[in-house]
Amino acid sequence: MPALSVRDVRDRGSLREFVFLPDRLPHPPQWVPPIYSDDMAFFDSEKNLAFRYCSVRLLLAYRNGKPAGRIAGIINHRANSFRNERYARFGFLEAGDDPDVVSALVSEIESWARAMGADSLIGPMGFTDQDPQGMLVEGFDTMPLIATNYNSPALPLILEGLGYSRKVDYICYRVDIPDRMPESHRRIAERVGRGFRLLEFRKKSELRPFIRPALSLMNETYSGLHGFAPLDPEEMDALAARYMSFLEPELIKGVEKDGRVVGFLIAMPDISPGIKRARGRLFPFGFLHILRELKRSSDLVLLLVGVHEDARGRGVDALMAMALYESARRRGMERAFFHQELEDNRLVTTETLRVGAVPYKRARIYQKPLG
Template identity: 35%
Template structure:
């Protein structure tokens, strides 16, 4: 690594920040949601004893979907929708390929200057979307269009881990049947992507997206939502999440160590 000009080693990241990342350091009393890591508490001591130090924490927020939206958030969301000529709509699986490309454009634009971000290729983003499509619920995603152009999105996926837990780690020969039966018990979602293009961030679209998403998700019978992961210094997401009544219930840590 040194011979190739590398100065630091950083992780755990699998294989980039576009997928699972971080070591769980707080919040061991609940199961991980879909595509989130989990590990024993002592792993942090092992890593730190090897000379690694914290470089960034990632938050997971838990939100009770059944709670009433604070009036101030609801009023702000409605005011933004009317003032900014925003149309909030669900994602359309019938236009899957086009919607995936729209979401990738928003994701890359919204995250461009975020710490550690590497834009996913078209193939990488399409592969991930295709893998998630079988568990996707159209009620768990919204897109905001301004004058007909997509500028923001919020995408959640049902926590399939709740159903997988009943299979004892085996899908064959009878695990698939148990998995299908247990999908009706899924009552939580993971919000894995919230993005607003930079030129629209001052227009209040974050509260509007979360307000509309909660309304749709609640109609699907879901009770809880996890927002994850979120950079510890991302005020654009952390502040609205806290104001809406979510609580930061898990923390994941990315470590770094100098090579010389």
């Protein structure tokens, strides 16, 4: 058996090796690479704000001196404090389905997490709830949506063989965009109470002032969801900057009451095929593939939605959905894909199923006690 070793990422060179490792490994044809230039900043402790409150260990595995796998170990102290937990996370695991490499990497993170005082290791998860999370366990036949993981069917089996079990599942749904919203939704939207105002946008200069109030509302409405911890204003601005170039203003909707945002719906075209054609590289010409997909995609991805507790049951979500589908149809879009939704979030899944959406992917967060 070729010699296997595990080393820490300690400098710019090994960080670059960590970031670009996926490009060196075999993948199923549905796999989509990350945008590598974004990941160089994402894993840089001086650029990613999450390093301020996360303990992080980045590891590379080598066979005979050649990179063969990677993993990140993360302890999000803010999330642990917010939820009164002692979890460590693993994420960004790449190992080419080699059981020995997976075992060596995961075992090293387990030892580190135990020494740091964690009582469980969970994952795949990122630094925060906004990062890719979950290991694909159903729906291997289609490409992943933006900010989601893709892996072969072998990887969950390897992880389960190391003693990991299901913690929570995320479901992705899809639905054909109707030519006309169901009459039940139209009636609900028309009954939205007096004082509620639909917010629509035509250009990014109009959109930018809306983003921080929407993300502040996300802090409120997502507080009970698995793994979530509130973002501070600086992180909100960083998240907005990360996605702003991919957002199309007409696909963002909001609702305002008495000058306060009480609902938001953030969607975007599915750009995964463009990222795949670009091979994860923006330059010299990769960005053209992504821009073309941004303007021509017939698929819509619903990223985030939230309604203030005081405005629920008032038709706010139906109003935003109706406006979004109308905008999507004007662009020639045909299908909508719902980003990962927690399986046990009944409030959201009930509404998703009510519009005729069907599940097509399942991603799993695994856990293992470290006693």
